[in-house]
Amino acid sequence: MxxxxxxxxxxxxxxxxxxxxxxxxxxxxxxxxxxxxxxxxxxxxxxxxxxxxxxxxxxxxxxxxxxxxxxxxxxxxxxxxxxxxxxxxxxxxxxxxxxxxxxxxxxxxxxxxxxxxxxGTIGDQELSYGPIRLNVQEHDGYIDNDKLHLTIKEYELLEYFLRNREQILIRDQIFNRIWGLDSDVGLGVVDVYVHHLRKKLSAFHYDYLIHTVRGVGFMLKGINDDVSQN
Known part of the structure; x- marks a missing residue:
């Protein structure tokens, strides 16, 4: 933290x-x-x-x-x-x-x-936003009772979105928090993992909850929110 x-x-x-x-x-x-x-x-x-x-x-x-x-x-x-x-x-x-x-x-x-x-940063066994639910102990996500089968980085990314829901997260912020300043991977890894995460959510038709804020970054927000998205 x-x-x-x-x-x-x-x-x-x-x-x-x-x-x-x-x-x-x-x-x-x-x-x-x-x-x-x-x-x-x-x-x-x-x-x-x-x-x-x-x-x-x-x-x-x-x-x-x-x-x-x-x-x-x-x-x-x-x-x-x-x-x-x-x-x-x-x-x-x-x-x-x-x-x-x-x-x-x-x-x-x-x-x-x-x-x-x-x-919701400490003391929670679960985090949720709309249909998405994260089990902090299991380090995995659910849509209702269906497991998302997230990789470690996918889980960390989704947890970061949930803890900062309805806030714009720029790519640098996401990269520094999930991969760290000393990581030897490039900034483009953020877009790759957002794509992976959306693909997991798309199986349940909830990929629209992760918005792309063009030229800036991403935001976890509801379908009726006025934010540009892919």
């Missing part, structure tokens, strides 16, 4: 990222608002831990920009601004939770687990 931490207090940033890494999370971080916003827009994260008072762009503006662009990543605000008005402003802007500094590390980890569980 990949977490983005946007925090300009260097000791706090170091402490939070160290704890999260010990818990097994993969971490990206930024100490400025504009860089943090760029990272949040260019990458897919399972959650964002966000300070409010940041250089260049504050946390409120980051949240508004992400939500305006339909980026639904769960956001946990970490801030010393403890007034009711600030908490309400952050939640109304689109944050999912609010933790006031100073805080206890166990509470931070607990709140993060809640956000990830609500999103």
């Amino acid at each position: 990949k977490i983005l931490v946007i925090e300009d207090d260097h000791p706090l940033l170091e402490g939070v990222t160290s704890v999260l890494k010990e818990e097994g999370y993969e971490i990206d971080f930024s100490i400025t608002g504009d860089e943090g916003l760029f990272l949040a827009q260019q990458n897919i994260y399972d959650a964002i831990i966000l300070d409010i008072m940041l250089p260049e762009i504050d946390g409120f503006e980051i949240i508004k920009e992400l939500r305006t662009n339909s980026i639904k990543t769960p956001i946990l605000l970490l801030t010393a601004k403890d007034s009711v008005e600030d908490r309400v402003k952050g939640l109304d802007a689109g944050a999912d939770d609010y933790l006031i500094k100073p805080f206890a590390v166990p509470e931070l980890l607990a709140r993060l687990r809640v956000l990830l569980r609500e999103k």
Whole structure:
């Protein structure tokens, strides 16, 4: 699971990222608002831990920009601004939770687990979207009771789509998440495996759920959605 931490207090940033890494999370971080916003827009994260008072762009503006662009990543605000008005402003802007500094590390980890569980990133034995159902323990997919017989990469790709359903995933994001930056295969492998996955779904007439966003990437979305597709 990949977490983005946007925090300009260097000791706090170091402490939070160290704890999260010990818990097994993969971490990206930024100490400025504009860089943090760029990272949040260019990458897919399972959650964002966000300070409010940041250089260049504050946390409120980051949240508004992400939500305006339909980026639904769960956001946990970490801030010393403890007034009711600030908490309400952050939640109304689109944050999912609010933790006031100073805080206890166990509470931070607990709140993060809640956000990830609500999103379906941890704690689920199954993921579903419409007719598609993934069994996390079996690492395979189903349409109703019929098994899809997915390969490892097909399963990882479909799981990534389900965890980020109704969000556009660009090819680079998919490649980096499924194959990794150090992979010796080319970016074209993404299209190959999307084709394989569609073929598995087409046996049940559900291949239309994976849309091609021309020149950008792919999206798992319903049939009545207004998205260009193959």
